[in-house]
Amino acid sequence: MPQQQTVPHRALITVCAMVATLMQALDSTIANVALPYMQGSLSASSDQITWVLTSYITAAAIMTAPVGWLAMRFGLKRLFLISLVGFTVTSMLCGIAGSLGEMVVFRLLQGLFGAALVPLSQSTMLNIYPPEKRGQAMAIWGMGVMVGPILGPTLGGYLTELYNWRWVFFVNLPFGVVATLGLAAFLPKTAPTAGLRFDWFGFGAFAVGIAGLQLMLDRGETQDWFSSTEIIVETVLAGLGLYLFVVHMCTAKQPFISPRVFKDRNLSVGLLVMFAVGMVLLAVSALLAPWLQTLGGYPVETTGLVMAPRGIGTMAAMMVAGRLSNRVDARLLMAIGVVVLSWSLFRMSEWTPDVSQSTMIVNTMIQGAGLGFVFIPLQVISFATLEPILRTEGTALLSLLRNLGSAIGISVTSALVTRNTQIEHSVLSGYITPLNRALQGAAQALSPATARGAQALDVVVNQQASIIAYADDFKLMMMMALPILLLLPLMRQPRHMPATEHVAVME
Numbered sequence: 176m177p178q179q180q181t182v183p184h185r186a187l188i189t190v191c192a193m194v195a196t197l198m199q200a201l202d203s204t205i206a207n208v209a210l211p212y213m214q215g216s217l218s219a220s221s222d223q224i225t226w227v228l229t230s231y232i233t234a235a236a237i238m239t240a241p242v243g244w245l246a247m248r249f250g251l252k253r254l255f256l257i258s259l260v261g262f263t264v265t266s267m268l269c270g271i272a273g274s275l276g277e278m279v280v281f282r283l284l285q286g287l288f289g290a291a292l293v294p295l296s297q298s299t300m301l302n303i304y305p306p307e308k309r310g311q312a313m314a315i316w317g318m319g320v321m322v323g324p325i326l327g328p329t330l331g332g333y334l335t336e337l338y339n340w341r342w343v344f345f346v347n348l349p350f351g352v353v354a355t356l357g358l359a360a361f362l363p364k365t366a367p368t369a370g371l372r373f374d375w376f377g378f379g380a381f382a383v384g385i386a387g388l389q390l391m392l393d394r395g396e397t398q399d400w401f402s403s404t405e406i407i408v409e410t411v412l413a414g415l416g417l418y419l420f421v422v423h424m425c426t427a428k429q430p431f432i433s434p435r436v437f438k439d440r441n442l443s444v445g446l447l448v449m450f451a452v453g454m455v456l457l458a459v460s461a462l463l464a465p466w467l468q469t470l471g472g473y474p475v476e477t478t479g480l481v482m483a484p485r486g487i488g489t490m491a492a493m494m495v496a497g498r499l500s501n502r503v504d505a506r507l508l509m510a511i512g513v514v515v516l517s518w519s520l521f522r523m524s525e526w527t528p529d530v531s532q533s534t535m536i537v538n539t540m541i542q543g544a545g546l547g548f549v550f551i552p553l554q555v556i557s558f559a560t561l562e563p564i565l566r567t568e569g570t571a572l573l574s575l576l577r578n579l580g581s582a583i584g585i586s587v588t589s590a591l592v593t594r595n596t597q598i599e600h601s602v603l604s605g606y607i608t609p610l611n612r613a614l615q616g617a618a619q620a621l622s623p624a625t626a627r628g629a630q631a632l633d634v635v636v637n638q639q640a641s642i643i644a645y646a647d648d649f650k651l652m653m654m655m656a657l658p659i660l661l662l663l664p665l666m667r668q669p670r671h672m673p674a675t676e677h678v679a680v681m682e
Contacts, residue, residue, distance in 0.1 A: 234286025314497025384416025453580025492547025
């Protein structure tokens with residue numbers, strides 16, 4: 176069993192693992208700014224087209240959980256290559272989809288194959304680098320995970336504007352081929368563990384619970400929530416499935432997720448922190464893109480440019496946090512990141528369409544820096560005390576909680592924007608009466624006494640209602656981020672491990 180320092184071609188393996196990570200992370204948001212164009216091509220409503228995002232994230236969340244078992248059963252390298260090839264092929268299928276049904280099916284398959292890419296790449300990076308270099312290694316790896324979703328809208332905007340929305344999926348082909356060939360040539364082989372039996376009952380209960388939860392969140396707004404029999408059934412399935420999964424995991428002899436992994440306090444708390452980070456990470460991108468296009472009036476390519484500084488801030492903060500992770504308490508770095516992130520979300524709640532581009536760029540860059548200061552120390556401290564044999568399972572669970580948080584965050588914030596816009600529209604419309612002196616002197620174009628004026632006035636009211644609804648969502652995300660500060664004291668800052676630690680996975 177070789178030491179980590181002697182792993183050959185470590186730089187090339189790192190590049191290929193980074194490419195795999197970036198591909199999977201990009202595809203969680205690259206389609207955001209292209210959704211309005213997909214909506215027309217696929218004949219979908221505004222509610223239905225969000226399934227393009229949530230179907231991918233939900234499938235990835237379901238299939239992330241058994242990655243640890245699959246890596247043990249078939250070998251890390253073999254699973255990595257199968258996942259890369261499948262992800263690349265399904266990306267091409269998404270690009271040629273001709274209907275909403277086809278797109279959702281292909282995105283589900285893409286999520287199934289892509290689920291393993293992030294945890295396997297992270298496990299590989301942890302295995303090939305010694306403990307004293309893991310902070311910098313996680314900073315390099317984290318750029319793909321965090322910058323991918325942030326830069327996704329920018330790249331998606333350019334591809335959509337210069338070509339069409341199908342190229343947001345076709346772009347994966349060259350990267351998939353390079354990563355597959357590189358890992359096939361340089362990644363050390365891992366010995367599979369024959370004879371392992373898969374826990375079908377536990378996995379089935381988990382899949383039913385996650386699918387029921389996501390369907391409830393996706394369709395709740397259009398089905399009037401719990402006044403609908405469908406939503407009640409999906410809620411019951413979600414609760415029952417997750418309950419059976421937890422009970423089975425704690426009582427079965429060989430569950431597909433080992434309870435041992437939750438005995439590590441740092442990882443258990445890290446999972447909760449990652450869930451909260453996931454809710455904010457993609458929800459902000461999912462809200463900011465339509466805010467810029469519908470309220471700000473920005474074209475798609477400008478939308479991408481305005482959102483790009485978020486990625487720059489994240490990359491810069493990750494490099495700084497990676498270098499500081501061995502010198503400064505990781506909990507302090509994360510606390511700084513949470514405060515910065517929450518402050519930036521509060522500032523976004525004060526935005527109106529008149530806000531300047533410079534203000535938006537500075538704020539999004541600061542927000543990206545906050546995410547970077549949370550993410551890298553979290554990766555280091557979460558795995559610092561975990562047994563090496565449980566490392567792949569731990570990375571899978573961390574990716575699972577991030578994906579699950581992202582799916583819930585997108586669904587909840589999107590539903591609240593729609594609902595609160597309607598509520599605020601109703602409230603503001605109550606002030607439009609002939610007795611309102613402010614309207615008595617209004618221009619003829621906005622006079623409620625004429626049909627054309629009433630229609631124009633309704634547009635203005637709807638815009639103001641949308642501004643308030645988006646502001647409420649940004650405040651909600653700030654409230655999601657702040658409780659992370661209460662979890663940080665529960666984590667333990669480990670003492671530095673010796674550099675001669677041996678790898679338990681790579682052979």
